[in-house]
Amino acid sequence: METVTIIAENVADAVAQIRAKLGPSAVVTNVRKIPASGITKLWQKPKIEVIAIKQDQPTNSDSSQQSEIAILRQELDFLKQTISKNAILDVLQDQAKxxxxxxxxxxxxxxxxxxxxxxxxxxxxxxxxxxxxxxxxxxxxxxxxxxxxxxxxxxxxxxxxWRTPEEFNTDSTQTHIFIGPMGSGKSVLLCKILARTVLCESRKTGVWLMDTNTVNLSEIVPLYCEILNVPFSRGKNESFLDEQTILLVDLPGVDWKDSNNIEFLNETLKTLQPTSVHLVLNASIETRILFAQLNAFSRLKIDDLNFTHIDEEPRWGKLWNFVLGTNFSIRWLSAGQNIPGQIF
Ligand SMILES: Nc1nc2c(ncn2[C@@H]2O[C@H](COP(=O)(O)OP(=O)(O)O)[C@@H](O)[C@H]2O)c(=O)[nH]1
Ligand SMILES: [Mg+2]
Incomplete structure (x- = not known):
């Protein structure tokens, strides 16, 4: 059995090196991140070390080779997952903590x-x-x-x-869920988006106001649905959905320091199967806390970051910490309590 250790810059590089050195019968046995050393560790991405083995016995059997390729693919999927979990660069996370x-x-x-x-x-x-x-x-x-x-x-x-967020597929039903800490501005942001889809884009839109393990007391959401004449339901209601509806779901805020609450939210998201999960954070709070909040919510499958209270934060440079220090895109910025008001 031949064992090879490679150091790679990223997953694509690892795959290329393994293929070149060991061919398709290689099996990845271990993966670890190697942090950069010295002062460069403040900004350089960690490299990855991959140990892979190649069976000594060459086999002519197609099926055996196929199964080895399958194992290699499995291992590489695992490798990709390990790396993509690194949504917040480690060094920034340490600094933020x-x-x-x-x-x-x-x-x-x-x-x-x-x-x-x-x-x-x-x-x-x-x-x-x-x-x-x-x-x-x-x-x-x-x-x-x-x-x-x-x-x-x-x-x-x-x-x-700058990473541009992915465009939504406007040909089919979209379910957008807004999650985040309590009072971060989720409901106001939802109403601003609602006003935009209904008034500017004339899209068929509906809203669900849901509870999780806490009750959703938002009054602004039903009020704006009434003003804009948008179908609204407390809890799930599929009666007003068709193939083209944009469904916006308002959830209560989560005490992000309590992992049970995050887990409960995770279960709620699984039952709703949204097209997109938007994490909403209040830009005016300290960067260190924002990173802690992102860290807590990044246990869930988040599609993008959204910042509110931009009107209260003069240091907009703070947001670049999230562009350069994470793998997330920023989709919406909201500046002010007025609806439709400022939304970018
Ligand atoms: N100044 C300012 N206030 C906001 C903004 N977005 C929301 N708010 C206010 O923040 C409070 C909480 O907003 P809400 O949307 O209910 O938060 P939620 O609990 O996350 O749904 C309310 O008083 C809003 O009027 C914003 O962008 N700027
Ligand atoms: Mg709310």
Whole structure:
């Protein structure tokens, strides 16, 4: 039995290396993440170490080879899952969890003026490191003469990092569920989206107001359904759904520190089988807490992040921590309590 250990940058790289070195009869026996070392660990993604074996006995039997390929595929699926669970980059998660005052991105590490500006805008040190790494790799260690030119280059790096959320399939029924901590702005966001789908897009829309292990006391949702003449139900009601309906589901907030509540929500989501689960967070609270909330909810299958209370948070740079520090896309930003009001 031949054993090979490979170090890969990502899953695709691992697959390519295993195929090249061991062929299709390889079986992955172990996978682990190797964190970057030294200061680079603040922004570099961990590599992955994969140990794979190849059977000594070459077999001519098609079926045996097929089964080995099947095992390899299984192992690679496992590998993909292990890596994709890393929705929040480990280093940022550690920084976010820490109760210590946040380490700053030291000026001595670079000649660029950008880091100080980013710090004031709420970017986390690890994310600043990531950005500086990209800036210096692309444009060199020496910054341009003018700050305005630095900002222009920064804009280019940030726009490359932005992930556009997937478009919805408008040809079939869509079920959108809004989850998040209590009072994060889920119901107001839902009403803003409702007003948009009904008034701007003239789409057939319905709303369910559901309980979980707590009662949903939202009054604003039934009120707006009445104003907009949208079919509304407390609890499940499939009578007004057809193939083209957009169904918006309002759930009560969850005490995210209690894992039983998160588990209960998980069970509720399983029964509803939504097209999309939107996590709604209040952008005006501390980044460290936002990451803790995201961490708690990321046990569930979340499709995108949505931030409310943008009107109360001047440091919009905070949101870039979630673009660069996680694998999630940001779909909606909501700024204000008025409906339809500001929604981006
Ligand atoms: N300033 C501001 N207030 C908001 C925003 N979104 C919601 N709110 C307010 O935050 C409170 C909780 O909102 P709600 O949608 O009921 O939260 P839920 O418990 O997550 O459904 C209410 O008083 C809303 O008016 C926003 O974007 N900006
Ligand atoms: Mg609500």
């Amino acid at each position: 820490s109760n210590q005052p946040q380490q700053t991105f030291s000026k001595t590490q670079t000649q660029w003026k950008i880091p100080r500006i980013l710090e004031d805008l709420g970017f986390m040190p690890g994310v600043i490191g990531l950005i500086m790494d990209r800036l210096e790799t692309t444009y060199g260690k020496d910054p341009p003469k003018l700050l305005s030119e630095e900002i222009l280059l920064l804009k280019q790096v940030l726009s490359k990092a």
